[in-house]
Amino acid sequence: xxxSSSPSELPLAxxxxxxxxxxxxxxxxxxxTGKYSTYELMQACLAxxxxxxxxxxxxxxxxxDKAGRSILDFIDLSKYTILPNTAGCFTAEEAIRVARLGxxxxxxxxxxxxxxxxxxxxxxxxxxxxxxxxxxxxxxxxVKEGFEVLVYSTDDPITAKRLxxxxxASVMPAGSPIGSGQGILNPNNIRIxxxxxxxxxxxxxxxxxxxxxxxSDVSFxxxxxxDGVLLNTAIASATDPLKMAxxxxxxxxxxxxxxxxGRIPRKLxxxxxxxxxxxxxxxxR
Numbered sequence: 001x002x003x004s005s006s007p008s009e010l011p012l013a014x015x016x017x018x019x020x021x022x023x024x025x026x027x028x029x030x031x032x033t034g035k036y037s038t039y040e041l042m043q044a045c046l047a048x049x050x051x052x053x054x055x056x057x058x059x060x061x062x063x064x065d066k067a068g069r070s071i072l073d074f075i076d077l078s079k080y081t082i083l084p085n086t087a088g089c090f091t092a093e094e095a096i097r098v099a100r101l102g103x104x105x106x107x108x109x110x111x112x113x114x115x116x117x118x119x120x121x122x123x124x125x126x127x128x129x130x131x132x133x134x135x136x137x138x139x140x141x142x143v144k145e146g147f148e149v150l151v152y153s154t155d156d157p158i159t160a161k162r163l164x165x166x167x168x169a170s171v172m173p174a175g176s177p178i179g180s181g182q183g184i185l186n187p188n189n190i191r192i193x194x195x196x197x198x199x200x201x202x203x204x205x206x207x208x209x210x211x212x213x214x215x216s217d218v219s220f221x222x223x224x225x226x227d228g229v230l231l232n233t234a235i236a237s238a239t240d241p242l243k244m245a246x247x248x249x250x251x252x253x254x255x256x257x258x259x260x261x262g263r264i265p266r267k268l269x270x271x272x273x274x275x276x277x278x279x280x281x282x283x284x285r
Contacts, residue, residue: 015256018227020205021116021148021169023081025052028222029252030083030207032232033057036241039074045235046075048245055083055118055230058102077111083150085118090131092138095121099142116148116169118209118230128178132159136166143167152209155189157196164197164204171197172209172230175221179233181213183220190224215244215251222255223263 017024030053036042046054054075075082084102089095099117106114121138123131130152136159142149148169153159155173163171173193176182184190194206208221209230218229229252238244 015260018205019203020150023053023112023116023148025081027052027249027252028228028256029218029248030055030228030230031235031245031248032230033071033075034087034232035236039069039071041241042071042236043074045241045245046080048242048249049235050249052079052081053083053113054080055085055232057087058084058098058105059088072109077109082106082109082111082113083116083118084113086120088122089120090122090124092121092134092141095119095134095138096141096145099138099147100145103147115146116150117142118150118152118172120152129174130154132156132162135159136162139163139168140166150207155186155193157189157192160193161196170205170207172207174210175208175217176211178210179237180211181234182211183213183217184208184224185211187220187224190221190226194225215247218248218251219255219258222252223259225259228252 015026017026018028027050029049029051031046031049031051032055033042033046034057036045056071056075084099084106086095086098089098099119102117103114119135119138119142121131121134123129132154135151135153139149139151143166149167150170150172151163151168153163153171153173160171160173171193173190175184175190190208197204197206205227207228207230208226212218212221212229212231213234217234218231221229231248235241235244235248
């Protein structure tokens with residue numbers, strides 16, 4: 001007897017949902033909408049990823065293309081929760097202004113994403129790494145204004161603690177620089193970030209944001225114990241984006257299950273997997 005459910009649906013049935021602020025989701029993969037060759041391809045990849053959260057840059061030149069088409073026309077707003085982001089902002093003031101604009105846009109569309117924001121305050125255009133001081137300042141102000149703030153951060157545990165202390169709903173350390181495809185460069189720092197952020201608050205959501213390039217990177221992030229992964233370039237710039245979207249969906253589930261199952265310890269020498277009792281006696285010489 002065969003089961004008609006897809007492999008990616010079966011394991012999640014027994015898993016607890018992911019909670020970030022007032023939001024609850026089954027999928028632990030968040031995907032972006034940039035860099036696709038066409039809106040139609042983006043649409044197909046969003047569906048293939050199984051994601052329930054789609055992050056969209058708020059700046060007008062990214063919402064409207066040269067032909068005057070809006071990216072929001074190609075996203076089913078009844079199906080997805082939009083996570084507006086402040087991509088391209090280099091000061092706290094600019095990021096706060098863009099976050100307010102995103103809330104205004106999504107409130108008019110009656111999408112549940114209106115009350116939150118993915119905060120990016122970049123330090124420079126070359127590395128696209130966050131400015132830690134401006135990021136903390138912007139987080140504190142947006143929290144005061146009622147936003148649930150998901151913060152793009154470095155993998156520095158001290159910065160992560162400060163961001164949580166000022167009210168971030170989720171701290172999202174970078175695996176490696178945005179769009180670099182280098183994967184998780186410093187897993188030990190990610191582990192320490194999780195230790196600090198989850199101390200006394202084990203359900204606090206930690207999402208790896210940026211730098212993953214393949215399904216194995218996503219699976220590794222989940223195996224570290226992260227609560228989810230946010231990515232864009234790894235799918236949109238893949239040779240076959242649609243296949244990669246499927247791969248990322250399955251990798252998120254596989255990594256999550258592997259983390260929950262608990263890997264065997266690494267050993268220097270081999271350990272036989274077959275029992276040593278009941279073996280056939282050697283022939284006499």
